[in-house]
Amino acid sequence: MLDRLNRIVSTLLAIALVLTAAPAHAQGTIKIMYTDPLSGPFAQVGDQNLQQFKYIIDYINGRGGALGRKFELVSFDNKSQPSEALLALKAATDQNIPVIMQCSGSNIAAALIEGVDKHNERNPDNRIVYVNCGAVATELTNEKCSYWHFRMDAHVGMKAETMVRALPKDVTKVYLLNQDYLFGQSVQRDVKTFLGKLRPDVKVVGDELIPLGKVKDFSPYITKIKASGAQALLTGNWGPDMTLLIKAGMDAGLDIRYYTMYAHLGGGATAIGPAGNGKVRSVMSFHENIAVETGKTDTEGWTKQFRSTHDFDFYAAGFRTIFEFLQAAMNKAGSADPVKFSAALEGLTITDMLGHQVTMRKADHQILSEYFVGVFTKGVKYDSEKTGLGWRTETTVLPKDLDQPNTCNMKRPTS
Amino acid sequence: MEVLIVSLLNGLVYGMLLFMLASGLTLIFSMMGVLNFAHASMYMLGAYFAYSISRVIGFWPALVIAPALCGLLGAIIEMYALRRVHKNGHIAELLFTFGLAFIIEKGVQMAWGLLPVPYRVPAVLDHPLFRIYGSNFHAYRGFMLLISALMFVAIWLLLTRTRIGLVIQAALTHPDMVGALGHNVPRVFTIVFAGGSVLAGLAGVIGGNFLVTEPSMAITMGPIVFVVVVFGGLGSLAGCFIASLIMGLVQTFAVVVDVSFADLLARVGLHVTSATPLAEFLTIPLPRVGALLPYLMLILVLLVKPRGLMGTRDT
Numbered sequence: 001m002l003d004r005l006n007r008i009v010s011t012l013l014a015i016a017l018v019l020t021a022a023p024a025h026a027q028g029t030i031k032i033m034y035t036d037p038l039s040g041p042f043a044q045v046g047d048q049n050l051q052q053f054k055y056i057i058d059y060i061n062g063r064g065g066a067l068g069r070k071f072e073l074v075s076f077d078n079k080s081q082p083s084e085a086l087l088a089l090k091a092a093t094d095q096n097i098p099v100i101m102q103c104s105g106s107n108i109a110a111a112l113i114e115g116v117d118k119h120n121e122r123n124p125d126n127r128i129v130y131v132n133c134g135a136v137a138t139e140l141t142n143e144k145c146s147y148w149h150f151r152m153d154a155h156v157g158m159k160a161e162t163m164v165r166a167l168p169k170d171v172t173k174v175y176l177l178n179q180d181y182l183f184g185q186s187v188q189r190d191v192k193t194f195l196g197k198l199r200p201d202v203k204v205v206g207d208e209l210i211p212l213g214k215v216k217d218f219s220p221y222i223t224k225i226k227a228s229g230a231q232a233l234l235t236g237n238w239g240p241d242m243t244l245l246i247k248a249g250m251d252a253g254l255d256i257r258y259y260t261m262y263a264h265l266g267g268g269a270t271a272i273g274p275a276g277n278g279k280v281r282s283v284m285s286f287h288e289n290i291a292v293e294t295g296k297t298d299t300e301g302w303t304k305q306f307r308s309t310h311d312f313d314f315y316a317a318g319f320r321t322i323f324e325f326l327q328a329a330m331n332k333a334g335s336a337d338p339v340k341f342s343a344a345l346e347g348l349t350i351t352d353m354l355g356h357q358v359t360m361r362k363a364d365h366q367i368l369s370e371y372f373v374g375v376f377t378k379g380v381k382y383d384s385e386k387t388g389l390g391w392r393t394e395t396t397v398l399p400k401d402l403d404q405p406n407t408c409n410m411k412r413p414t415s
Numbered sequence: 416m417e418v419l420i421v422s423l424l425n426g427l428v429y430g431m432l433l434f435m436l437a438s439g440l441t442l443i444f445s446m447m448g449v450l451n452f453a454h455a456s457m458y459m460l461g462a463y464f465a466y467s468i469s470r471v472i473g474f475w476p477a478l479v480i481a482p483a484l485c486g487l488l489g490a491i492i493e494m495y496a497l498r499r500v501h502k503n504g505h506i507a508e509l510l511f512t513f514g515l516a517f518i519i520e521k522g523v524q525m526a527w528g529l530l531p532v533p534y535r536v537p538a539v540l541d542h543p544l545f546r547i548y549g550s551n552f553h554a555y556r557g558f559m560l561l562i563s564a565l566m567f568v569a570i571w572l573l574l575t576r577t578r579i580g581l582v583i584q585a586a587l588t589h590p591d592m593v594g595a596l597g598h599n600v601p602r603v604f605t606i607v608f609a610g611g612s613v614l615a616g617l618a619g620v621i622g623g624n625f626l627v628t629e630p631s632m633a634i635t636m637g638p639i640v641f642v643v644v645v646f647g648g649l650g651s652l653a654g655c656f657i658a659s660l661i662m663g664l665v666q667t668f669a670v671v672v673d674v675s676f677a678d679l680l681a682r683v684g685l686h687v688t689s690a691t692p693l694a695e696f697l698t699i700p701l702p703r704v705g706a707l708l709p710y711l712m713l714i715l716v717l718l719v720k721p722r723g724l725m726g727t728r729d730t
Contacts, residue, residue, distance in 0.1 A: 041631060044529035180703055213635060214706035216626060217432075217663075219425040220670035223418055226550055240635070243531070243627050253543055253551035267530040271627045387533070 029072035030065070030336050031097040032131075032326075035088035036104050038077035045104055048266055049133075050075055052316040055306050060323045066330035071323065080104070082111035089115050093128055098338045099326065101131040103153075106183070109135030116148045120338075120413075127338040127413075129345075133322055138186060141366040145408035148338075150345060150365045152322045154285065156183070156236075158371065158402045160190035162283050163234060163259050164198050166373035166395035171257065175206035175230035177221065177245065179237055184209060187236030187261070205230050213241060218248035225249075231256055238262040243271035250275040257281060263376065264391060266312060269384035272376065277389060280376040286317030287374050287391035288382040290354060299353045304382075313384055321352045321369065325360060339413060358399055364408035368399040417548035422667050424547070428556045430663020431563035432625070435618035436636065437643040437655050438570060439611030445587045445650040446607050449505050452512040453492075455637035456519035457485050457612045461619025462628045463527055466534035474537040482616035489612025493605045501604075516633065524630045531629040559621050566617065567656060574652065583607060587650045588727060642713045648726025658724055662709050669705025 034053060036046035053073055061070040074097065076088035085108045092100045102112055112130055120127045132140065132151040136159070141151050154162070167174070176191060178184035188207065195202050205228040208221065215221075225233060233256060237245060246258055250272075256279075262268060263282040272280055288307070291300035306314040329345035330336050347362035358369040374391035376384075383390040440454045464481035465474070492515070500511045535541075536555045543551035574580040586593040586603050594600040626632065639662065647658030676697040677687035687697050716723060 047529075209703050211704065211706045215666075216636070216639075217425065217429040217667070219428075220422055220667045223421045223425065223550060224671060227418055240627055240629070240631070247627070251551070251553040251556070253546075267629070270533045271531040271629075273533060273535060385530075385533075 029070045031072050031074050033074050033088055033092035033097045033100040035076040035078045035085050035102050037080040040079055042080055044266055049103055052319055056320045056323055060327055066327045082108045085112055086115045093119055098336050099129050099131055101133055103134035106135040106137035109140055113146045113149045117146050120148055129338045129342050141364040142407045145364050145410050147410045147412050152367045153318055154371055156186045157190045157404055159261055159283050161194045162371045162397045164194040165397050171231045172201055173203050173205045173230050174232045174234050175225045175228055177208045177235045179212045179241055180209040181212050184236055191234055218245045222248050222252045222254050226254055232259055234259045236261050246272050246280055269387045276376045278377050281373055284372050284374055289380045289391055290393055292381045293393055317353055324350055364406040368403055370399055371397045418671055421550050422671050426664035426667035428559055430660040431560055432622050433643050433663055434656055434659035435563050436640045437659055439614030440640055441644045441655040442607050443611040444644055449508040453515040454615055455633040456516045457615035458619040459633040461485050461616030462623025463523055465620040466532050466628055478620055481620045482613045485616025486609045486613035490605055490609035493608035520630055531627050534624045534628040536624045562621055642709045646713055646716050646723055648723025650727045651725040654725030665708050666705055669708050670702045672701055675700045
């Protein structure tokens with residue numbers, strides 16, 4: 001009796017499973033797989049990205065989505081592990097999801113590029129496009145470039161060039177300080193390269209690598225920087241390595257220009273505080289006052305709306321560009337099939353929310369967009385993290401100025 | 416010369432902060448024979464408590480209340496959890512504090528979020544105290560030096576001039592004998608654990624706004640404090656004090672002294688080129704590895720003098 005009941009129940013379960021696992025490729029939403037750390041020490045990054053993506057997708061869907069269909073985000077926690085990101089890829093391809101998106105960690109990005117390449121080669125009828133929303137290692141669109149990988153953020157070389165271009169004429173002595181690992185070393189190398197190219201008059205009076213996340217008291221470094229006579233400090237440090245460095249500088253009254261790449265991201269403004277007024281600068285793709293400065297009232301209203309419904313500031317203008325690119329490419333190709341819309345995405349130019357012409361460069365699938373250097377200061381319309389201080393644009397670098405050469409030699413699909 | 420004096424001051428401030436953290440741990444370690452992994456978590460809690468309290472009633476009350484809260488929490492942990500675990504030996508205690516550290520970290524993340532909190536130096540102390548060779552010496556650094564020096568004197572007086580201090584000292588070196596003499600050793604344990612937590616909490620209150628108050632502050636501070644305690648030696652507050660200052664000064668001067676092995680070899684006439692074996696390693700400048708020197712010193716001291724600098728007994 002029990003046996004029979006068991007059999008009936010399991011049969012019913014099997015039927016239910018078959019019914020719920022309906023083909024995901026059917027007409028309906030266009031799914032995008034998003035994978036980033038959503039737990040662990042970097043969960044905050046993934047979480048804030050996710051909230052901004054949701055806000056953007058609602059907006060894009062409100063404007064017709066693509067092909068008359070709506071975008072839908074599927075998220076997958078990769079715990080900052082490449083192996084977990086590959087599981088996300090597997091989950092995406094199993095459901096015929098056309099796009100996988102990932103923002104943090106170049107090591108994870110490299111694993112994904114390889115995984116996507118292999119998958120697409122073996123499964124010509126179920127391909128997937130990888131949209132990189134923030135893994136910045138320069139190699140990813142050079143030595144390691146792939147047709148299926150589209151990078152929608154400036155790479156380290158472009159950020160370094162932006163930083164160098166922002167140095168005013170009267171600054172002739174700079175001090176470099178970076179974290180001793182892959183990213184910090186490439187910032188160090190690229191900043192020096194562009195200094196040589198664009199500002200041969202600038203002398204590097206100090207060049208330091210620090211152990212990642214180990215230094216608590218930066219005042220000895222400040223003493224050295226002071227002794228070197230530097231007028232500006234250039235650093236790619238992030239997290240406590242950046243905030244502690246700046247705090248130590250402020251405490252010691254080291255009155256120079258601090259150029260960073262990450263002071264504008266989550267927690268930076270809070271940790272630096274009012275002491276950074278007028279001294280700290282950051283290389284960034286966006287801050288909320290740009291729209292005010294350039295009179296883009298619709299964009300200003302749109303980010304203000306985000307501010308009033310979330311407990312942090314909107315920083316991801318590039319994410320909106322991603323979805324505008326996907327929307328345009330799919331509409332142009334008339335299809336959400338990765339083979340077709342990827343071909344339409346190559347070389348595509350659209351106008352972003354700040355009114356600039358941004359291009360997905362065909363040769364290496366690297367986005368060319370404007371970049372900014374902002375200064376952390378009082379008296380701006382929108383402050384950061386309720387500190388009373390916010391960012392004001394000091395330097396704008398146009399897409400054409402960041403059109404750096406590349407060494408990519410990608411294999412395009414033949415079919 | 417000016418770099419020397421400024422670095423000396425910086426090293427002193429950092430060393431004293433380390434001492435505030437390490438002194439509590441060394442007491443607990445000496446008495447219970449267990450490295451308390453949750454000690455740095457108490458430091459973190461001290462900073463977060465102080466942040467929350469200072470938003471309501473200001474920094475000065477927080478300076479007293481936050482460490483007291485940490486002490487209370489420490490007492491509760493010791494009486495209701497650690498004491499039970501204690502029966503099962505040192506390994507169980509160690510694992511217990513290890514787990515506790517994770518739980519406290521997660522709790523802090525849930526209560527205060529993942530981002531740093533704006534815990535700031537009070538306005539009265541937020542100005543340069545004096546200028547030395549063009550560098551400001553911040554008033555808050557002076558305040559930290561003062562607090563930690565007061566703390567050192569207070570602990571020293573407590574341990575050497577009071578009855579409970581004598582019992583604690585005795586229990587540090589001869590716990591069994593103290594118990595046999597009829598003293599309530601479990602209560603002494605509670606007092607020491609709570610006292611250690613108070614010290615860690617105090618370090619958090621004044622270290623949290625000096626550095627940055629965020630959920631990873633415990634993990635990043637933990638290892639270096641263990642190094643200080645083991646380096647200084649078991650059962651010796653003086654050893655702990657000296658070790659803290661050494662670690663503070665070593666890390667500070669390692670940054671300022673820009674030499675590598677290659678430079679030292681060049682002094683004696685050996686020139687390192689890219690063809691030399693281990694050239695990569697030999698040319699690493701000292702500042703690049705400065706933060707790792709304490710760990711190297713830990714290994715060396717354990718090899719040469721296993722009891723630590725001024726240790727009086729084994730675990």
